[in-house]
Amino acid sequence: MRAPLALTMGDACGIGPEIIAQAFRRQAVAGAFVLGDLGVMRRAAQVTGGLQAVAEIEQPADALVLPPGCIGVLPVVQLPADLPVGRVDARAGAAAHECIRRACELALAGEVAAVVTAPIHKEALAAAGIGFPGHTEMLQAYANGPDGPPVRMMLANDELKTVLVTIHVSLRRAIEGVDFDNVLETVRIVHRSARLWGQPAPRIAVAGLNPHAGEGGLFGDEELRIIAPAIEAARREGIDASGPYAPDTIFMRARNTLEHPGEFDVVVAMYHDQGLIPVKYLGVERGVNVTLGLPFVRTSPDHGTAFDLAGTGRADPSSLVSAIEMARRLAAAGG
Known part of the structure; x- marks a missing residue:
């Protein structure tokens, strides 16, 4: 890539x-740099x-000319040398937020090929007075603007891709967020984005909200009132979407392995845990979080800050x- 890859701390x-330091040791991040604090990265290297x-x-x-294994740091923040590890700290939350904001600026200016974000802690963000519950909402605000095109979270590995209609809200609010417009827009975003991973006409399976996808209205009628009409509207636009399917079996049907070619290319799930548990169960070390709908490529590991391992x-x-690796592939594909 002609532009470097930006990693937020x-x-x-x-x-x-x-x-991040270990990834540089493996020389898996040639031509990349870190947005963060120089002292923190030196401590991590140690x-x-x-x-x-x-x-x-x-x-x-400058990152493009650094020797192999050298961690290039573009200073965005300066944290105290005695910042504790393994616990919530408002200063760390504020610093993480500033790194993400700066990464969006660089990506929009075309100075970086893609953005890869390291894990943040939602309690630390809240303690710092940051009004976003997570990366996806920040990226929506800083890259697309509050009134701009919506974004969606996709979690993917080499066997399964799932995209969420609702994200970081309570289950009660997630159910309220499953409406015709949100379901249809999610399917549209998946269809538009799939060209990046080589599927310009993806087979999109849409999960139901209720057990057995409502069983014809016996266990809830959201499938009949909302989800099925949204799928039909997408099909009228030429999108290969189908469902709603029973949530307890659709992920198995979509999983793609040598022994079992997947019936679908991606699953649209209605809420956070419905979609993320199947992918994470296949192996946290393999999962990648991708934000769809941004004007640039953004990926992230699919795990959190792991305070118990910090330090x-x-x-x-x-x-x-x-x-x-996925950020490089998607950026090269024209992201």
Whole structure:
């Protein structure tokens, strides 16, 4: 890629800086740099084995000429040297937010090819007075604007892709958020985005909300009133969408393996846990979070800050490496 890859540091009290340092050790991030704090990244390099170069850079393009394994850091914040690890800290929440905001600016300006975000902690964001519950909502605001095109969360690995209609809200509010417009717009976003991973006409399976997809109205009528009409509207637009399918079996049907070619390319799920549990069960180290609907590529590992592992140097960087690899592929495909 002609432009570098931007990695946000994530919550400095969690494992984000450490898995970034380990990814650089594996030389899986050539031509990439970190938006964050120089001292935090030097501490992470020390915790994960030491003897690793950490260099301050002045602009993203500088990352393209760094020697292999060297962590280039574009300073965005400056945190105290004694910032504790493994617990919620408002200063870390504020710093993580600022790194994400700056990453959006660079991506919109075309200075980076894609953005990969390390894990953040929602309590730390709240403690810092940040009014976003997670990455997806921040990216919506800073990249598309509050009145701009909507975005959706996709969690993917090499066997299964699932996209959510509702994200970081309570289950009660998620049910209220399953309306005709949200379901239809999610299907549209999936259809438009799928070209990035080589499926310009994806087979989209839409999960129901209720057990057995409502069983014809016996267990709830959202499928009849909302989901099925949205699917029909999508089909009239030429989108290969079908359903609603029983949520307890559709993910098995869509899972793509050598022994069982998937019947569908992606599943649209109605709420957070319905869609993410199946992908994470297949292996957290393989899952990648992708934000669909942005004007640039953004990926992330599918795990959190893991405060219990922070500071030990033992956190597994595999999901981050997968996120970096997917970001490169999607950016190269024209994201």
